[in-house]
Amino acid sequence: MSKRIDVKDLNVYYGNFLAVEDVNINIDAKSVTAFIGPSGCGKSTFLRTLNRMHEVIPGARVEGEVLLDGDNLYGPGVDPVTVRSQIGMVFQRPNPFPTMSIRDNVLAGVKLNNKKISKGEADVLVERSLQGANLWTEVKDRLGKPGSGLSGGQQQRLCIARAIAVEPQVILMDEPCSALDPISTLAIEDLINELKDQYTVVIVTHNMQQAARVSDKTAFFNIAGTGKPGKLIEFGDTPTIFSNPTEKATEDYVSGRFG
Amino acid sequence: MTSTLTPVRKRSALTKGQLPKAAPYIVLAVALVLAAAILALIGFNPFGWAVVSAILFTAGLTGWSAAVEGSRRAKDRMVTCLVVGAFLIALLPLVSVIWTVLVKGLPGLMDPGFLSTSMNGVTGAFDNKAVEQGAPIVGGIYHAIIGTVLMTVLATLISVPVGLMTAIYLVEYGGDRPLARAITFFVDVMTGIPSIVAGLFAAAFFFAVVGPGTKTGAVAAVALSVLMIPVVVRSSEEMLRIVPNELREAAYALGVRKWRTILKVVLPTAISGIASGITLAIARVIGETAPILVAAGFATSINNNVFSGWMASLPTFIYTQILNPTSPSNPDPSNQRAWGAALVLIILVMLLNLVARLIARRFAPKAGR
Numbered sequence: 001m002s003k004r005i006d007v008k009d010l011n012v013y014y015g016n017f018l019a020v021e022d023v024n025i026n027i028d029a030k031s032v033t034a035f036i037g038p039s040g041c042g043k044s045t046f047l048r049t050l051n052r053m054h055e056v057i058p059g060a061r062v063e064g065e066v067l068l069d070g071d072n073l074y075g076p077g078v079d080p081v082t083v084r085s086q087i088g089m090v091f092q093r094p095n096p097f098p099t100m101s102i103r104d105n106v107l108a109g110v111k112l113n114n115k116k117i118s119k120g121e122a123d124v125l126v127e128r129s130l131q132g133a134n135l136w137t138e139v140k141d142r143l144g145k146p147g148s149g150l151s152g153g154q155q156q157r158l159c160i161a162r163a164i165a166v167e168p169q170v171i172l173m174d175e176p177c178s179a180l181d182p183i184s185t186l187a188i189e190d191l192i193n194e195l196k197d198q199y200t201v202v203i204v205t206h207n208m209q210q211a212a213r214v215s216d217k218t219a220f221f222n223i224a225g226t227g228k229p230g231k232l233i234e235f236g237d238t239p240t241i242f243s244n245p246t247e248k249a250t251e252d253y254v255s256g257r258f259g
Numbered sequence: 260m261t262s263t264l265t266p267v268r269k270r271s272a273l274t275k276g277q278l279p280k281a282a283p284y285i286v287l288a289v290a291l292v293l294a295a296a297i298l299a300l301i302g303f304n305p306f307g308w309a310v311v312s313a314i315l316f317t318a319g320l321t322g323w324s325a326a327v328e329g330s331r332r333a334k335d336r337m338v339t340c341l342v343v344g345a346f347l348i349a350l351l352p353l354v355s356v357i358w359t360v361l362v363k364g365l366p367g368l369m370d371p372g373f374l375s376t377s378m379n380g381v382t383g384a385f386d387n388k389a390v391e392q393g394a395p396i397v398g399g400i401y402h403a404i405i406g407t408v409l410m411t412v413l414a415t416l417i418s419v420p421v422g423l424m425t426a427i428y429l430v431e432y433g434g435d436r437p438l439a440r441a442i443t444f445f446v447d448v449m450t451g452i453p454s455i456v457a458g459l460f461a462a463a464f465f466f467a468v469v470g471p472g473t474k475t476g477a478v479a480a481v482a483l484s485v486l487m488i489p490v491v492v493r494s495s496e497e498m499l500r501i502v503p504n505e506l507r508e509a510a511y512a513l514g515v516r517k518w519r520t521i522l523k524v525v526l527p528t529a530i531s532g533i534a535s536g537i538t539l540a541i542a543r544v545i546g547e548t549a550p551i552l553v554a555a556g557f558a559t560s561i562n563n564n565v566f567s568g569w570m571a572s573l574p575t576f577i578y579t580q581i582l583n584p585t586s587p588s589n590p591d592p593s594n595q596r597a598w599g600a601a602l603v604l605i606i607l608v609m610l611l612n613l614v615a616r617l618i619a620r621r622f623a624p625k626a627g628r
Contacts (some may be wrong), residue, residue, distance in 0.1 A: 051512070053511065053512060056508060058435075081515070084511060085514025086514075088512060088513070091508065093505060095508070095509045097509070097510075108515075111523075112513065112519055159509070166514060
């Protein structure tokens with residue numbers, strides 16, 4: 001239940017502005033890949049192109065190929081909705097649906113698509129997804145309560161449960177811990193470690209310790225200056241990137257001399 | 260361990276002089292007495308007394324405060340007085356209207372059969388008898404209530420789908436396209452259409468399509484929906500726009516199609532605001548007179564069919580009862596009926612506003628642990 005992603009010569013534009021230039025990267029199945037880099041370097045933009053969520057932003061478009069186990073996401077006739085049901089996403093700010101209970105939030109991916117599901121199957125799915133997001137013990141007695149009543153960290157784990165309930169191949173996380181306290185962050189990091197047994201995980205983070213803790217591979221993005229496109233500078237095993245990078249810019253960034 | 264002595268002071272060094280708590284009441288009492296004295300010289304009247312008292316109170320409190328508390332507190336007190344004054348002035352007409360309508364309308368409402376009979380067969384002779392011999396005032400507004408309710412419901416049925424779908428197009432699909440900008444512009448123009456013009460339009464439209472002289476409840480409903488649609492579009496648009504984009508993205512990221520996202524995530528999140536906006540739009544058109552007069556004519560008997568025949572409504576009932584009393588020589592019974600109908604109309608509007616609030620509370624996204 002997980003697929004690899006290969007990106008070939010990808011350029012991302014906002015209108016005529018080239019935001020991210022010429023990215024080539026191979027993300028292994030069942031691994032955690034972290035994207036690090038200064039603000040505005042295009043990490044999040046690039047992450048969104050991996051499940052075509054950038055198309056929500058007016059004027060955003062890409063050139064190049066993103067292959068999910070060999071299938072190009074941008075091939076002719078590919079439905080972005082199909083892509084997104086295979087590649088889930090967790091956002092920076094927890095965003096449970098305010099009109100739904102905790103249980104309905106987990107089932108949102110199923111119910112919003114009007115798929116028929118029996119109550120028994122739904123119960124199993126809710127429990128499995130919440131177990132998978134390490135949230136089951138905390139909420140099992142109040143599944144009918146609104147999701148917005150949970151704490152920020154619990155809401156974020158609820159969003160992860162919601163994402164894994166649709167059984168995607170890949171989970172993208174856009175700075176999932178930046179709005180959370182250290183304890184909740186730790187809970188999410190533990191969860192990421194468990195998720196990689198089943199899913200391919202790609203995470204954008206500003207926290208380099210976090211990248212070092214959770215990821216198998218790390219990609220460093222940088223930008224030459226304002227108005228210039230972001231670029232993938234270096235991609236490799238996390239220990240190598242943090243202790244023995246090839247590029248000078250990477251070394252400066254991870255050692256805190258810059259950025 | 261060293262210990263420092265806390266200096267004991269009578270008054271904190273951090274404060275300036277303070278007025279006693281009762282200061283406003285003292286000033287108010289003085290102002291009332293003083294104003295009464297001044298007005299006694301030039302002839303007393305309650306309205307002048309209130310105005311002079313208010314001016315004296317503001318001046319007195321500000322002056323006293325400036326002397327004791329300093330200029331900042333004095334300014335604060337003066338602005339407080341002005342704000343409260345503005346509030347009272349704004350409230351005055353409202354209270355006055357409700358009071359007048361209650362006092363004049365209650366006798367009409369108490370007439371036997373006022374809510375359950377129509378004006379069918381009620382002639383000037385009955386009113387003359389009521390005035391001259393003290394017989395009960397007959398006739399009622401049942402037909403007008405039926406007409407108002409039917410026409411408003413039909414207008415709502417037309418306006419809500421059109422208005423809501425327009426709002427959805429503008430917010431979710433329109434973006435900055437020329438069509439969306441054109442719609443926004445025309446909706447703004449529509450908001451400013453005088454209601455009589457809407458009535459003329461609907462009447463002319465039905466004359467052309469159905470036949471000359473077509474005046475039915477449905478024509479009036481079309482006229483009302485011309486007035487209602489822009490209000491519904493505007494209020495629904497506002498409500499849809501404040502639905503956070505994060506929720507749409509969350510749904511997209513789960514592989515949910517756009518129309519399903521709108522239907523099941525965006526609309527439920529905004530439904531409380533939309534529902535109360537619609538209710539307020541209904542309250543806005545329920546009191547329209549001119550378009551109904553032009554489009555539905557006027558009736559004295561019960562007409563339950565919006566698609567044929569002239570129809571009465573509460574506003575047109577009031578209008579004709581005042582302008583053409585049933586008995587021209589004794590207009591008092593007609594006046595009483597008109598005020599009674601006005602009271603019923605106000606109660607209807609107030610109920611609708613209340614319903615809007617209940618709906619807003621009922622559907623609002625719940626927070627709770």
